Every structure is written in C-alpha cells, then in structure tokens.
Amino acid sequence: MRNRVREQRTQREMxxxxxxxxxxxxxxxVISIESGRYLPxxxxxxxxxxxxxxxxxxxxxxxxxxxxx
Amino acid sequence: xxxxxxxRLRKPxxxxxxxxxxxxxxxxxxGNAWWLSVAIEVTVLVGAITFYVRAGDDNDxxxxxxxxxxxxxxxxxxxxxxxxxxxxxxxxxxxVTAGTALKASWSWPFLVILAVAGFGYxxxxxxxxxxxxxxxxxxxxxxxxxxxxx
Numbered sequence: 089m090r091n092r093v094r095e096q097r098t099q100r101e102m103x104x105x106x107x108x109x110x111x112x113x114x115x116x117x118v119i120s121i122e123s124g125r126y127l128p129x130x131x132x133x134x135x136x137x138x139x140x141x142x143x144x145x146x147x148x149x150x151x152x153x154x155x156x157x
Numbered sequence: 158x159x160x161x162x163x164x165r166l167r168k169p170x171x172x173x174x175x176x177x178x179x180x181x182x183x184x185x186x187x188g189n190a191w192w193l194s195v196a197i198e199v200t201v202l203v204g205a206i207t208f209y210v211r212a213g214d215d216n217d218x219x220x221x222x223x224x225x226x227x228x229x230x231x232x233x234x235x236x237x238x239x240x241x242x243x244x245x246x247x248x249x250x251x252x253v254t255a256g257t258a259l260k261a262s263w264s265w266p267f268l269v270i271l272a273v274a275g276f277g278y279x280x281x282x283x284x285x286x287x288x289x290x291x292x293x294x295x296x297x298x299x300x301x302x303x304x305x306x307x
Binding site: 113114128129 | 215216217220226227228229230
C-alpha cells in the first residue's frame with residue numbers, strides 16, 4: 089500500500105520527529121509508515137489524514153504498491 | 158499503584174522486585190550456598206539499572222522498556238510474546254512426549270506448562286470476544302429473503 093505521508097510531511101517542511109510528536113507516536117513508527125513497512129491502525133490513519141487535511145483514501149492508496157517493495 | 162510510578166521506572170522496579178523475591182527464596186532455602194542469594198540480588202539490581210538506562214534509548218526497545226510504546230511497538234511486543242508462547246508450547250510438548258516415551262517421572266512440569274498455556278489461550282479467546290460472536294445478519298432489511306440478487 090502506497091501512502092503520501094512523506095510527501096505531505098516534506099511539503100510542510102516537518103521532521104519525522106515533529107510529525108511523530110504531533111501524532112503521539114514514536115519517530116520509528118513514522119519511519120515505518122513512510123517506508124510502507126507498517127500499516128497504521130484505522131484511528132491512526134484517520135489522525136494522519138486529518139493532520140494533513142486530507143481524506144484517508146487520499147492519504148493511503150491500497151491499489152498502488154510502495155516503490156521499491 | 159501503577160499510576161504513581163513513573164513509566165520508565167515500572168519495568169526496572171518489576172525486575173528488581175521479582176529478583177529480590179527469588180533471592181529471598183534462595184536465602185530461605187539455606188544450606189551452604191546461601192551466599193548465592195547475595196550474588197543473585199546484585200545481578201538483578203545491575204540488570205534493573207541497565208534496563209532503566211536502556212529505557213532512555215530512542216528506539217523500539219527503549220520505548221517498550223519504559224512503558225511508552227505506541228501502537229506499532231505494542232503490536233511488535235505482542236507478536237514477540239506470541240512467538241515466545243509458541244516456543245514454550247513446542248518445548249513443553251517435546252518434554253511431555255519424551256517423558257512419556259522414557260516413562261520418566263520428570264515430565265509432569267512440562268504437562269503443567271502445556272496445560273497452563275492451553276488454558277491461557279482459551280481464556281484469551283473467551284476474553285477477546287470469540288465466544289460472544291453474534292449470528293450472521295443475513296436477513297437484514299437491505300437483503301430481504303428472495304431478493305433478485307439470490
């Protein structure tokens with residue numbers, strides 16, 4: 089599953105640690121989500137989407153494979 | 158009581174407490190090797206301090222050690238525990254089987270471990286809702302019996 093977390097975060101010039109603190113998760117979890125190694129729970133997926141002002145389906149695309157995986 | 162203890166201290170204190178209880182049990186046992194209880198206590202305290210120091214690390218192990226894990230880290234811990242449970246069950250089953258084949262008297266602890274693991278698994282299924290599963294809602298208002306789709 090492809091997601092736009094890294095793209096949205098870099099657009100806002102945020103660090104992974106800042107995003108992690110805003111979402112209440114660890115920096116390692118943000119790294120894992122961005123790389124596609126971890127699929128977040130539904131509440132966390134909604135929290136991420138809300139944080140960036142997008143809908144969940146805009147943030148996470150189940151039809152696209154993560155590049156390099 | 159848990160809420161009064163800082164998250165980072167909880168697990169190291171648990172380790173220290175468990176180790177102290179075991180060291181006390183060893184001391185109560187008496188005999189010539191009573192002094193080993195002191196060695197056990199020192200080892201446990203060093204281990205608890207090391208655990209406390211590692212709990213400050215900015216990684217998954219540190220987060221788990223300091224009771225500040227997020228959902229991914231909790232899932233990681235859960236999967237690791239499940240793997241540990243699998244190893245325990247396989248070991249216990251091997252012990253029971255070998256003990257049975259050899260007519261050995263030492264196999265009953267393996268049987269107890271196997272029974273406790275099985276009971277814990279069934280308790281988990283019961284607690285987490287499998288036993289309370291509701292019947293399938295096949296005849297809901299949106300899918301009347303004999304609808305054109307059937």
